[in-house]
Amino acid sequence: MPDQMFVLLKHWILGYSPAVIQPAVSILLTIIPILLVFPVLFALTTVLERKGLGRIQNRYGPNRVGFYGILQPMADALKSLTKEDIVPASADHTVHFLAPLVLLAVAFLPYAVLPIGRNMIAANLDAGVLFFFAIGAISELSVFMAGWSSRNKYSLLGAMRAVAQMISYEVPLLLSSIAVIMAAGSLSTVEIVEKQAGFSGIFPHWYVLTPWGFAGFVLFMIAATAETNRSPFDLPEGESEIIAGYYIEYSGFKFALFFLGEYLGMFAISGLGITLFLGGWSAPLPFLTWIPSWIWFFAKLVGLIIGFIWVRGTLPRLRMDQLMNFAWKFMLPMALVVVVSAGAWRFLPQGLTRWLVSTAFIAVAYTLLARGVETRNKIAKRTYRFAE
Amino acid sequence: MSATFFILAAVTLIGACAAMMLRGLVHCALALAVAFAGLGTLYLNLGAQFLGLAQLLVYVGAIAVLIVFVILLTRGGDSDSPALSPTALPIAGVLVATAIFAILAWAIFHTVAIHSPGLPAPQATIRQLGTSLMEGYVLPLEVIGLMLTAALIGAVIVAMKEKQDPR
Numbered sequence: 094m095p096d097q098m099f100v101l102l103k104h105w106i107l108g109y110s111p112a113v114i115q116p117a118v119s120i121l122l123t124i125i126p127i128l129l130v131f132p133v134l135f136a137l138t139t140v141l142e143r144k145g146l147g148r149i150q151n152r153y154g155p156n157r158v159g160f161y162g163i164l165q166p167m168a169d170a171l172k173s174l175t176k177e178d179i180v181p182a183s184a185d186h187t188v189h190f191l192a193p194l195v196l197l198a199v200a201f202l203p204y205a206v207l208p209i210g211r212n213m214i215a216a217n218l219d220a221g222v223l224f225f226f227a228i229g230a231i232s233e234l235s236v237f238m239a240g241w242s243s244r245n246k247y248s249l250l251g252a253m254r255a256v257a258q259m260i261s262y263e264v265p266l267l268l269s270s271i272a273v274i275m276a277a278g279s280l281s282t283v284e285i286v287e288k289q290a291g292f293s294g295i296f297p298h299w300y301v302l303t304p305w306g307f308a309g310f311v312l313f314m315i316a317a318t319a320e321t322n323r324s325p326f327d328l329p330e331g332e333s334e335i336i337a338g339y340y341i342e343y344s345g346f347k348f349a350l351f352f353l354g355e356y357l358g359m360f361a362i363s364g365l366g367i368t369l370f371l372g373g374w375s376a377p378l379p380f381l382t383w384i385p386s387w388i389w390f391f392a393k394l395v396g397l398i399i400g401f402i403w404v405r406g407t408l409p410r411l412r413m414d415q416l417m418n419f420a421w422k423f424m425l426p427m428a429l430v431v432v433v434s435a436g437a438w439r440f441l442p443q444g445l446t447r448w449l450v451s452t453a454f455i456a457v458a459y460t461l462l463a464r465g466v467e468t469r470n471k472i473a474k475r476t477y478r479f480a481e
Numbered sequence: 482m483s484a485t486f487f488i489l490a491a492v493t494l495i496g497a498c499a500a501m502m503l504r505g506l507v508h509c510a511l512a513l514a515v516a517f518a519g520l521g522t523l524y525l526n527l528g529a530q531f532l533g534l535a536q537l538l539v540y541v542g543a544i545a546v547l548i549v550f551v552i553l554l555t556r557g558g559d560s561d562s563p564a565l566s567p568t569a570l571p572i573a574g575v576l577v578a579t580a581i582f583a584i585l586a587w588a589i590f591h592t593v594a595i596h597s598p599g600l601p602a603p604q605a606t607i608r609q610l611g612t613s614l615m616e617g618y619v620l621p622l623e624v625i626g627l628m629l630t631a632a633l634i635g636a637v638i639v640a641m642k643e644k645q646d647p648r
Contacts, residue, residue: 168581185505188507188508188511217612219530219607220530220531220534223534223538223607224534226538227521227537227542228537229539229542230542230543231518231537233542233546234511234514234541234542237546238511241549241553249553253553256550260543279608280607318602322581
């Protein structure tokens with residue numbers, strides 16, 4: 094049975110271990126796959142990203158190491174391992190050393206509550222979603238540690254930008270997940286996925302297929318992009334202004350750890366988006382349920398990663414004031430309306446009415462807010478003047 | 482009293498002591514965050530999931546960042562700032578600490594739970610917390626929400642730049 098093969102494998106190994114060490118073995122068998130799979134996914138994603146960006150920018154991307162450049166991450170890893178680890182003389186050595194470690198530890202923890210397949214979750218907490226956000230809040234502190242301890246103006250600026258941005262976008266991120274929590278009536282990730290199982294006709298019961306769910310998903314992914322400091326919200330590391338932001342003074346493997354932490358954060362928050370809106374590990378169509386659940390999770394994850402890469406290659410970076418205006422004047426009211434719309438959906442009887450009411454809430458709010466932002470900032474169609 | 486309890490207790494105590502004794506203000510703030518995190522995980526260890534996670538979310542995620550921001554914005558984070566002088570009134574400090582400890586100990590030893598060990602530990606699931614907040618305690622919740630909103634708007638007004646020319 095391929096769906097449960099990893100669960101069965103774990104129980105099979107557990108059966109052969111003596112009873113005394115069984116709890117420890119069980120914990121190790123749960124943690125080690127997470128510690129292996131997601132860094133490997135990170136390595137593959139770097140290739141995919143560089144290749145994809147290369148395609149978007151009309152160039153080849155890495156194509157020298159291995160077949161079509163597929164072994165590039167190995168070369169990158171060897172290079173960063175052999176590089177000298179430079180710590181600035183005036184840096185705060187302890188905090189400078191601890192920052193990447195804290196970031197990495199915090200980046201791994203959220204995977205504990207992500208159900209990556211049927212019965213495949215490290216810790217089925219009652220408050221799984223809350224755990225995810227509580228851990229995510231600590232990463233702000235590690236970014237600050239990195240920026241402050243380097244004693245560099247640019248890194249401090251980058252850290253301040255990063256913290257301000259992460260705090261601002263955490264609000265719409267939390268609010269858009271609250272809509273799902275309200276609809277599912279639970280904070281447990283497993284239960285939220287189970288609520289989205291099943292089909293009506295050929296359509297799955299995913300929350301993204303409801304009006305409020307779709308709006309919530311879009312808001313969630315925008316906030317997630319900002320939360321993980323990815324383009325177009327990559328001001329904290331804006332290469333052209335503050336060189337690399339908070340990790341400017343990190344070199345060698347510590348730099349690689351920062352990259353790893355950032356990508357792990359991106360995978361984790363995509364995984365949460367999948368769990369909340371895209372039905373977790375469930376299949377999109379009823380006749381595809383024979384494909385193992387974990388394959389669906391990773392397929393959705395890779396899909397979202399490709400979306401991230403596409404956005405990064407397409408959109409220009411925002412300005413700081415645009416970033417803040419967007420967060421507080423558009424995202425926050427929109428997220429509140431999504432919560433109200435989800436409430437209406439929950440209490441109206443099934444049928445066409447609730448579709449209309451829920452959609453109307455979102456459509457009206459979107460139109461008014463977008464108009465408001467447009468007139469307030471005097472955004473108009475750009476006019477060009479050319480020499481005759 | 483498991484091994485995890487002692488590890489977490491040690492982390493919390495070391496963090497709290499470091500927050501008192503370190504010289505750099507930012508170091509103190511980071512050590513305080515460690516103490517907060519230790520406390521949060523202690524709550525988790527005791528089975529109070531909501532309390533523990535809220536402690537992490539609010540104290541480590543928000544309060545610690547706020548403290549750090551305040552230190553940096555008031556330029557107290559410079560390493561060449563004068564070393565903190567030992568407390569002017571050490572006896573007063575000891576007295577206050579003892580008084581607080583005595584009150585807490587008195588309160589704890591007069592609770593019902595300690596005198597009836599046979600009682601099963603109360604289980605507060607997040608669902609129960611949510612329903613009681615939304616049904617029994619909905620008025621206090623709304624009042625607190627209103628107050629926080631007022632505080633937020635007040636902060637924005639204080640921080641807003643005043644118009645240069647009052648016509």
